[in-house]
Amino acid sequence: MSVRNFTLCCLPPVYRIRKREISVYNNKPNAAVMGRWIAIAVLAAVFLLYLFKNRILVFFPFGLEKIEGEMLVFSQLVSEGRSLYPQLGNTPPFIGCNYPPLYFMLTGFLAKLFSPALVWGRAISFICAILTGVIIFRISRRSGADIAASLIGVLLFYSLPLVNFFSSLHRIHIFSVCLAICGFYLTMPRSDSLGRISISEIAGMVLMALGTLAKQTAVWAPLAYFIWLGTVSRKEAGPAFLRMLLLAVITAFGHIVLLVATRGRYYDWVVYYASGIYRSGRLMLYARWFLTENFVLATPVLLFFVIFFVSWKQTGRWNILLEKGRMFLKSRLHSYFFIYLILVVFSCALAAKEGSSVAYFTEAAALLSCLTAMALGYISRQADGAVENCAVFLFLFLMLIHIGVNRRVISRIYPIDIEFIAARDSAVIRTIRRTGGTLLCEDNIYAFLTKKAPYLVNPFIFSELAKRGIWKPDRIKSDIKSGAVSVVCLNFPAEDPKAALRSLLGKELLDSIKKYFPYRVRIADRYLYMRKKAMPAR
Incomplete structure (x- = not known):
């Protein structure tokens, strides 16, 4: 495998490899690519089930879980022009006080325009979930994955039980993920050099900043962008610094406005909830949660081990493998991977508080889908059919066990899993x-x-x-x-x-x-x- 081919895989290219994709698939027998089509068929079946279930749930007029009632109350408060963030200690600790106001402003506007109803928030979540899948496909394609691998990544996103769960509720999670990943996609450069800041990059920065005003955990997108800009060559240090500065100014401006508008009360509530979450230090519970319920988060790590094994098998020389590893660290892909691992660690840390692990899981799910698509695309281009099928079946095995385990977990914490009623x-x-x-x-x-x-x-x-x-x-x-x-x-x-x-x-x-x-x-x-x-x- 040449250095050029590795670069084409890792860098967010403008290089198009569609002709090469076609030649690769034409040279492989049908049995060699059987695994990926089986994976697509299985995940597509889960996706159709997802569409059917969510079509029913979106229009159900009553609450499907306890927090939806709070979200509806906060939307009504906005529609009436009342404050969302009361003085700390003067009211029960509503979960909504922990969230920034952007989502409530949107649903409150719809409530004022039409009538207060759960359907508006659920429709926003459902539409944002569909849009997030489209953006995952585009990010995977632009980062070098072929069409089939990108499609597996999209279907993986819809198949994850917690994503499936939140995308049919009047909840804030999928909305913030959609804003963050859309902004992340728009900031991806379309050429080898950074050059002048384009309108699409500015729009992406605004969306990433708005994502942090929808939910705090959306900060992963600006952070990943900063990490990638910090690894560009010295020749492009100036344009990279300007982009960092512009994104920081846009994000800071939004939060300063929020600080002034709420008289600091929103941040009082954030500190209150954060201090409550981190009081527990049960390390074994973190490990149990990761190993038994969300072990599928380790999928990209396993697939990247397969990638480096394939590279070593083809070259047989460790120095070439290390050189390719250094190229990986200079690519945009490593910022995905690094932020993904951070999100996984935070998800495990929050698992001590029942249900709090979902705070970062929905964000990790989007990057999980992108990384899986990129890894499978790389393996498809560089490995033979047997290795590719082994990697795909390993992924599918982990995914199906994860779906089975997490449906029981979700039905215990949030009892709306209508497909598997005991x-x-x-x-x-x-x-x-x-x-x-x-x-x-x-x-x-x-x-x-x-x-x-x-x-x-x-x-x-x-x-x-x-x-x-x-x-x-x-x-x-x-x-x-x-x-x-x-x-x-x-x-x-x-x-x-x-x-x-x-x-x-x-x-x-x-x-x-x-x-x-x-x-x-x-x-x-x-x-x-x-x-x-x-x-x-x-």
């Missing part, structure tokens, strides 16, 4: 469907699958929703008494003395349930309370 839950759902009226439940999945108008309970936004008239405990008690609520689904028995502490409903509503719903049925670990005796559905 048998015990099916009996609960059938029993609830046989009743009329309204469902009062603590699990959003039952409200969705039974298609009833539910009261969804969320302790974190209880006081705020009560002030705004969205949460009406007196109305619920009245409906319980009058018969409008026909069935109650609880995670704990209302008769348990500690139920008021463990349940999201509170003691007052639990007492009403015990009084007006005399018949209790236990199905697995769920408790159904009904007005008249009914046998559970089989």
